[in-house]
Amino acid sequence: MGANKARNKTIEAINDRGDSHVVQKGSGIFLVYVDIDAEHDKEFNEWYNTEHLPELQAVPGILAAARYEAVKGGPKYLAFYELENVEVLHTPAFTNRPRTPWGQRVSPSVIGTNLTRIVGEQSYPDRIEMSERGMAPVLQIGRMSVPAEVDAEWNAWYNGEYIPGYRKVPGVIYARRYRVHEGTSGYTTVYEFESTAVPESVEWKEQQQHSSPNSPRMREAMTHAPGSAGVYTRIDP
Numbered sequence: 500m501g502a503n504k505a506r507n508k509t510i511e512a513i514n515d516r517g518d519s520h521v522v523q524k525g526s527g528i529f530l531v532y533v534d535i536d537a538e539h540d541k542e543f544n545e546w547y548n549t550e551h552l553p554e555l556q557a558v559p560g561i562l563a564a565a566r567y568e569a570v571k572g573g574p575k576y577l578a579f580y581e582l583e584n585v586e587v588l589h590t591p592a593f594t595n596r597p598r599t600p601w602g603q604r605v606s607p608s609v610i611g612t613n614l615t616r617i618v619g620e621q622s623y624p625d626r627i628e629m630s631e632r633g634m635a636p637v638l639q640i641g642r643m644s645v646p647a648e649v650d651a652e653w654n655a656w657y658n659g660e661y662i663p664g665y666r667k668v669p670g671v672i673y674a675r676r677y678r679v680h681e682g683t684s685g686y687t688t689v690y691e692f693e694s695t696a697v698p699e700s701v702e703w704k705e706q707q708q709h710s711s712p713n714s715p716r717m718r719e720a721m722t723h724a725p726g727s728a729g730v731y732t733r734i735d736p
Contacts, residue, residue: 523563524630526621527582528677528689530640532574532726533611546605547578548734554596555580560587565634565733570695572729574613579638585620585680615724617642619677619687623658628673635672635691638731639698642724644685649720657688660711665690668706670697684724695730 535543547566556564560583567577587593598606607614621627645653657676666674672691679685690698697703711717 521562522630523633524581524627525560525562525583526627527585527587528617528619528621528687529561529580529582529588530615530617530619530687531578531580531607532613532615532617533576533607534574534613535576535607535611539605539610543605543607543610544734546601547576550599550601551606552578555593558587558590558592558596560584560590560592563634567638567731568734569726569729569731573726574615574729577638577640577729577731579634581634585618588618613725615642616682617677617679617684617687618681619679621675622654622678622686623662623676632673634733636733637692637695637697638733639690639692639728640731641688641728642679642682642684643687643721643727644724645721649717650685653717653720656711656713656717660713661717662688664706664710665703668697668700668702670694670700684727688728695732698730 552564552566555561561580562583563581565579567579569575569577582588603609662674662676665671670693672693674688674690677687677689679687692698
């Protein structure tokens with residue numbers, strides 16, 4: 500089965516879970532990473548799954564959301580929100596939502612460590628594609644920055660020479676890039692995978708080695724955030 504055909508079958512399978520015919524991808528993303536110690540882990544997950552995630556999913560402009568746990572890199576937990584656009588996080592529906600006593604006790608800002616928030620606006624591709632696809636079972640996310648003097652060259656390499664080849668690797672559902680509006684990194688790259696085997700595959704490693712003659716120099720120019728690139732598997736509440 501060809502890579503494109505396999506990718507389409509995976510998207511169909513995701514949509515068959517009940518996610519189809521609803522726009523679930525916009526131009527923005529909101530990522531919340533955090534580490535939680537063992538003492539608070541159980542209650543934190545209960546709060547996030549039963550109260551907090553549904554609360555945010557009800558905010559207009561938050562198109563879809565899911566939680567993930569790291570199998571490589573970190574921080575351990577990731578909440579991934581698909582936004583109609585980045586302005587959603589500045590609307591009264593988001594900023595004025597009430598905080599519950601439970602949330603005030605166990606929210607990431609209270610009991611978490613290595614809390615990292617990323618708000619990004621899509622920069623690649625230059626349009627929204629397959630907007631009805633659901634949340635992927637596995638993600639690989641890179642958080643990186645580059646010096647201003649190489650920014651234009653680095654982005655031209657990433658968009659034109661680097662990421663297009665990864666989009667063709669079997670098991671890659673989709674790949675997209677974001678310019679970070681709020682967060683400690685300049686850019687973030689989101690790969691959607693069918694499984695955790697994808698970044699260990701021969702085809703993926705071949706792409707890493709032979710993506711472009713410019714790749715070694717451009718990789719040296721960028722700095723990854725701690726825990727990046729992380730691989731995350733979806734947590735189903």
